Amino acid sequence: MPISIRPLHPVFVGEVTGVDVSRPLEPQEVVAIEAGMDKYGVLVFPGQIITDDQQMAFTRNFGAIEDARGGNVTKPQDKRLVTGMNDVSNLGKDGKPLARDSRQRLFNIGNMLWHSDSSFRAIPAKYSLLSARVVNKKGGNTEFADMRAAYDALDDETRAEIADLVCEHSLMYSRGSLGFLDYSEEEKAMFKPVRQRLVRSHPVTGRKSLYLSSHAGAILGMPMPEARMLLRDLNEHATQPKFVYVHKWTLGDLVIWDNRQVMHRVRRYDDSQPRDMRRTTVAGDAPTVAQEAAE
Ligand SMILES: [Fe+2]
Numbered sequence: 001m002p003i004s005i006r007p008l009h010p011v012f013v014g015e016v017t018g019v020d021v022s023r024p025l026e027p028q029e030v031v032a033i034e035a036g037m038d039k040y041g042v043l044v045f046p047g048q049i050i051t052d053d054q055q056m057a058f059t060r061n062f063g064a065i066e067d068a069r070g071g072n073v074t075k076p077q078d079k080r081l082v083t084g085m086n087d088v089s090n091l092g093k094d095g096k097p098l099a100r101d102s103r104q105r106l107f108n109i110g111n112m113l114w115h116s117d118s119s120f121r122a123i124p125a126k127y128s129l130l131s132a133r134v135v136n137k138k139g140g141n142t143e144f145a146d147m148r149a150a151y152d153a154l155d156d157e158t159r160a161e162i163a164d165l166v167c168e169h170s171l172m173y174s175r176g177s178l179g180f181l182d183y184s185e186e187e188k189a190m191f192k193p194v195r196q197r198l199v200r201s202h203p204v205t206g207r208k209s210l211y212l213s214s215h216a217g218a219i220l221g222m223p224m225p226e227a228r229m230l231l232r233d234l235n236e237h238a239t240q241p242k243f244v245y246v247h248k249w250t251l252g253d254l255v256i257w258d259n260r261q262v263m264h265r266v267r268r269y270d271d272s273q274p275r276d277m278r279r280t281t282v283a284g285d286a287p288t289v290a291q292e293a294a295e
Pocket of ligand 1: 111115116117264
């Protein structure tokens with residue numbers, strides 16, 4: 001059966017059938033999925049029960065797996081999953097839900113803010129692939145917002161105002177907005193802000209999009225309150241229901257999104273119940289803007 005994609009939302013998101021992601025793909029299947037990603041920004045693959053090795057092998061069809069170092073407060077010895085897998089579950093190494101006051105858990109609550117994965121890296125991520133291994137009975141939906149449609153809907157004056165703006169992104173901005181403010185010196189160095197353009201163009205389609213993320217906490221050359229207010233306004237505009245798709249997870253769903261074109265967030269859920277979601281990330285290939293010269 002050939003790959004087929006059916007739209008799930010008026011402006012983005014497609015559902016893919018006719019492919020088994022646990023097996024090596026034919027080159028034309030990879031081309032069809034990439035083309036689907038360029039068009040839809042988010043693709044949902046239902047019924048894909050896969051292992052970590054299969055998920056990583058499938059991910060490599062679209063580029064190198066991103067080096068996850070510097071993206072979390074979890075210490076290497078506390079990691080539940082192998083290198084190459086991002087753990088976005090609520091589970092500790094013992095397989096049980098993390099304690100309420102666990103630093104790891106509190107840091108991960110930041111995933112409930114709208115963001116683009118790895119926008120805090122100088123070379124931000126291309127795709128994220130999220131596999132549902134244990135799902136919540138209630139809550140825990142992941143929402144996606146189309147940053148191309150949001151850009152298209154801006155008025156000309158706003159587009160001109162933001163065309164060349166450059167933001168600073170850091171995990172300390174997103175977590176800081178939730179009151180998570182205590183970092184070791186090592187973490188402060190690791191989470192040092194990077195620069196990202198506020199408007200970016202897709203390398204294949206050329207389509208422009210807003211590059212927003214809760215990690216964005218400053219705009220170069222703009223007073224802080226003015227910058228934060230502009231970012232809040234743009235986020236409010238970009239996450240209107242008409243630009244948002246809500247994904248309710250079913251066991252075995254694999255969802256891929258293009259971080260260059262969409263934002264996402266997870267919604268609250270009962271944290272006493274296990275939620276096992278495993279992410280792989282395809283590295284990006286270029287910064288969106290020149291970084292500060294090394295000091
Ligand atoms: Fe994320």
